[in-house]
Amino acid sequence: MEIQKADSKKFIINYGLLLGIVSVILGVVIYVTNAYLNPSWIYSVISIAIPIVIITLGIKAYKTANGGYLGLGEAIKVGLGIAVIGGIITAIWTLLVMTVIEPEYMNNVMAGQRDKMMETNPNMTESQMNAAMEITSKFSSPWIAMAMNIVWSLFSGLIISLISGLVMKKENPYKA
Numbered sequence: 001m002e003i004q005k006a007d008s009k010k011f012i013i014n015y016g017l018l019l020g021i022v023s024v025i026l027g028v029v030i031y032v033t034n035a036y037l038n039p040s041w042i043y044s045v046i047s048i049a050i051p052i053v054i055i056t057l058g059i060k061a062y063k064t065a066n067g068g069y070l071g072l073g074e075a076i077k078v079g080l081g082i083a084v085i086g087g088i089i090t091a092i093w094t095l096l097v098m099t100v101i102e103p104e105y106m107n108n109v110m111a112g113q114r115d116k117m118m119e120t121n122p123n124m125t126e127s128q129m130n131a132a133m134e135i136t137s138k139f140s141s142p143w144i145a146m147a148m149n150i151v152w153s154l155f156s157g158l159i160i161s162l163i164s165g166l167v168m169k170k171e172n173p174y175k176a
Contacts (some may be wrong), residue, residue, distance in 0.1 A: 006065035008078050015058030015078075016085025022050050023090040031097060036105075037112045051086065051153070055079045055160045059168060069172035075165025076158065083157020090153065091146040098142040106140040 026047060030036050035043055062078045063070035098105045114133055117124065124132075139148070 006062060006067075008062060008074065008081065011058050011062040011065070011078055012081030013085065015054055015061070016082045017089070018058075019051060019054040019082055019086030020089025022054065023047075023086055024093045026050065027090065027093050027097070031101075037108060038116075051083065051156055052160055054086070055082050055157060056164045058082045059161065059164045063168055063170070067172070069170050070165065070168050071171060072162075072165045072169050075168065076161045079161025079164060080154065080157050083153045083160070084150075087150045087153025087157070091149040094149055095142050095146050098145060106142075106145075110136060110140060 026043070030043055059070070059075050059078050062074070066074070102108075110133060113136060114129065117129060117132060139145075
């Protein structure tokens, strides 16, 4: 008995777009509320939960459409595909914020980081502070931020897919 295998592209595109859109909405909320200047733990938790939930739901939907069967490789393929599309959309949002919407975005973030470093390390000398800020500034270009966003998306997507795939794995006994 051969079961028709579901097409993963539909799930990758739909859930990838969903991940990207929800991530951009969170980014807009963070930007509008100026939470990027003084990051809150709640936004960190939400930004971690979003890909976990959406990638897991995408893999589960694929498994359901695949007759209840799911191989680990299929789970990783679907999850990584979702993460890539979501990561690219989020990276484009980041690029727009940093270059078009608010070109001073990174300078504001760096000023906030400097203030936070001074609070947490009051004994830090000015030269130490300048050295730390110089290192930070090397990673503050829009293109570096975009690349890091996509790399992080791939890494987290792989981990989420691997765990979800291991939990939901059910091999098709009729597979040739």
